[in-house]
Amino acid sequence: MAAEWWKKAVVYQIYPRSFKDSNGDGIGDLNGITEKLDYLKKLGVDVIWISPMYCSPMDDNGYDISDYYQVDPMFGTNDDMDRLLFEAGKRGMKVILDLVVNHCSDEHEWFVKAKQDPDCEEAGYFYFKRPEDGKEPNNWRSNFGGSVWTELPDGRWYFHTFSKKQPDLNWENPKLREKIYEMINWWLEKGVAGFRVDAITFIKKDLTFASRETEDGLRYPIENLTDYPGIGDLLAEMKAKCFDRYGCMTVAEAPGVSGDTFRRYAGENGYFSMIFDFTWENMEGETDKSSVEAVERWKQRILESQRFTSEAGWSGLFLENHDQSRCVNKYLEKDQIGFAGASAMAVMYFYLCGTPFIYQGQEIGMTNAEWNSIEEMDDVRAKGMYREALEQNGDPQKVLEYFGELGRDNARTPMQWCDGKNAGFTEGVPWLKVNENYREINVKAQEERGESLLAFYKKLTALRHQEPYASVFAEGTIRPVLKELPAVIAYEREWDGRIVTVAVNFKKTEQEIPVVGGKCLLSNEGELQQMGERYLLKAYQAVVFDGMIK
Numbered sequence: 406m407a408a409e410w411w412k413k414a415v416v417y418q419i420y421p422r423s424f425k426d427s428n429g430d431g432i433g434d435l436n437g438i439t440e441k442l443d444y445l446k447k448l449g450v451d452v453i454w455i456s457p458m459y460c461s462p463m464d465d466n467g468y469d470i471s472d473y474y475q476v477d478p479m480f481g482t483n484d485d486m487d488r489l490l491f492e493a494g495k496r497g498m499k500v501i502l503d504l505v506v507n508h509c510s511d512e513h514e515w516f517v518k519a520k521q522d523p524d525c526e527e528a529g530y531f532y533f534k535r536p537e538d539g540k541e542p543n544n545w546r547s548n549f550g551g552s553v554w555t556e557l558p559d560g561r562w563y564f565h566t567f568s569k570k571q572p573d574l575n576w577e578n579p580k581l582r583e584k585i586y587e588m589i590n591w592w593l594e595k596g597v598a599g600f601r602v603d604a605i606t607f608i609k610k611d612l613t614f615a616s617r618e619t620e621d622g623l624r625y626p627i628e629n630l631t632d633y634p635g636i637g638d639l640l641a642e643m644k645a646k647c648f649d650r651y652g653c654m655t656v657a658e659a660p661g662v663s664g665d666t667f668r669r670y671a672g673e674n675g676y677f678s679m680i681f682d683f684t685w686e687n688m689e690g691e692t693d694k695s696s697v698e699a700v701e702r703w704k705q706r707i708l709e710s711q712r713f714t715s716e717a718g719w720s721g722l723f724l725e726n727h728d729q730s731r732c733v734n735k736y737l738e739k740d741q742i743g744f745a746g747a748s749a750m751a752v753m754y755f756y757l758c759g760t761p762f763i764y765q766g767q768e769i770g771m772t773n774a775e776w777n778s779i780e781e782m783d784d785v786r787a788k789g790m791y792r793e794a795l796e797q798n799g800d801p802q803k804v805l806e807y808f809g810e811l812g813r814d815n816a817r818t819p820m821q822w823c824d825g826k827n828a829g830f831t832e833g834v835p836w837l838k839v840n841e842n843y844r845e846i847n848v849k850a851q852e853e854r855g856e857s858l859l860a861f862y863k864k865l866t867a868l869r870h871q872e873p874y875a876s877v878f879a880e881g882t883i884r885p886v887l888k889e890l891p892a893v894i895a896y897e898r899e900w901d902g903r904i905v906t907v908a909v910n911f912k913k914t915e916q917e918i919p920v921v922g923g924k925c926l927l928s929n930e931g932e933l934q935q936m937g938e939r940y941l942l943k944a945y946q947a948v949v950f951d952g953m954i955k
Contacts, residue, residue: 449866631661923952
């Protein structure tokens with residue numbers, strides 16, 4: 406692949422509702438983002454990804470869009486968006502938006518018209534069925550629990566991969582596709598630099614809509630039908646009619662894509678610039694996440710994924726996003742959470758093959774919150790699963806515990822700017838509770854400390870941008886090293902005769918590694934201790950060298 410600008414970029418994801426409130430209504434907004442652009446510039450950010458800020462009833466926090474062309478009033482106005490794009494551009498930063506086109510809101514004018522008139526053009530923009538027996542058309546299960554079908558008063562059933570307030574768009578309809586392409590190009594003309602493309606592998610359906618057998622007799626999970634045959638024609642058309650015309654950056658959320666399919670999505674002539682690599686982000690089921698055995702399993706997934714994706718295309722690298730729990734909770738035991746563990750993870754992923762994404766608050770080590778009841782949560786999926794447990798005589802407490810540890814609300818608590826009222830996020834009542842540890846973990850405190858996690862992230866981004874290392878990370882090959890050392894994740898990046906070595910000790914005790922030739926570019930635990938031809942890595946010490954292992 407020819408070098409593209411996004412290969413050398415560092416991306417920062419903003420969940421606007423939780424980032425910074427500028428008007429005291431308890432909800433983050435676009436002017437709040439503009440207010441913090443200098444902070445992001447100092448952090449070393451090149452691209453800002455803003456999660457959905459379009460008009461929406463907010464059934465799924467903006468992923469149910471009722472008007473693709475308008476900023477929701479809770480976030481500001483279209484003029485505020487224009488100002489944000491202008492101010493970001495002045496600082497040399499680009500902005501990408503979420504593109505949510507598998508579904509829209511049931512309050513979008515298209516669906517409103519389709520409900521009223523089964524014969525109107527807009528009715529063809531969705532999937533409607535009218536079974537002869539009056540029952541739901543099949544046994545498929547939505548991603549948010551329950552059936553993928555909801556019945557209308559006139560006897561029609563409509564299809565929704567997610568919430569019943571998120572009817573799926575019928576990508577088989579060429580008129581619908583043209584409407585989508587017009588909208589995409591409108592935003593690109595406005596100055597948006599690209600998109601994070603939401604849930605895109607669901608747009609192609611099994612048009613037989615036949616029920617499928619399951620071993621447990623429960624509904625068939627819709628996630629088993631991702632990347633359905635024929636989806637490539639749809640994605641190639643969108644790329645040709647939109648993305649290729651503007652040279653924009655696209656990063657797809659593409660569940661179900663792996664192996665050779667990766668090349669089609671993010672290879673040299675792929676549908677997107679990159680896709681997120683989900684193959685190693687999940688530690689669910691690990692009872693002792695920081696044990697040597699758990700780290701070794703994680704290491705194998707990371708290195709195997711990198712072996713393939715580095716040759717097949719390009720990845721979006723991440724530890725956190727708006728749909729995940731906080732990385733320090735996900736990958737570390739409670740007694741390991743702190744600067745050492747958080748900075749070690751940061752080094753490990755930041756220099757792999759791919760474009761690194763930082764999620765808001767990750768750079769200061771924000772953690773999961775303590776959730777006392779389902780009422781404290783906002784996540785529509787958590788509430789749906791909780792309700793389902795009640796209805797089916799399940800254990801709602803287990804649902805609460807599950808989402809308390811792995812739920813999306815953990816990433817959506819307000820950004821912790823200072824130790825003042827509501828962590829400096831708002832002067833009003835925050836839409837979701839502030840994590841109680843904001844007095845200890847916040848931006849202001851870390852800006853005042855020279856050796857904070859925030860300061861360390863600035864070093865990470867600086868090295869990522871510094872030539873010749875920027876070219877090594879953007880164009881270089883990757884080769885695992887020190888594979889025999891337990892709980893050590895280490896690799897070499899090589900380009901144009903230059904080698905950069907990254908080594909991270911995830912063991913709770915010290916470990917020795919061979920001496921690496923060349924200077925140490927970065928260390929999260931001060932100077933390395935050398936003993937003859939060996940270096941001593943402390944627990945959770947991470948180092949980057951200009952050179953290779955001797």
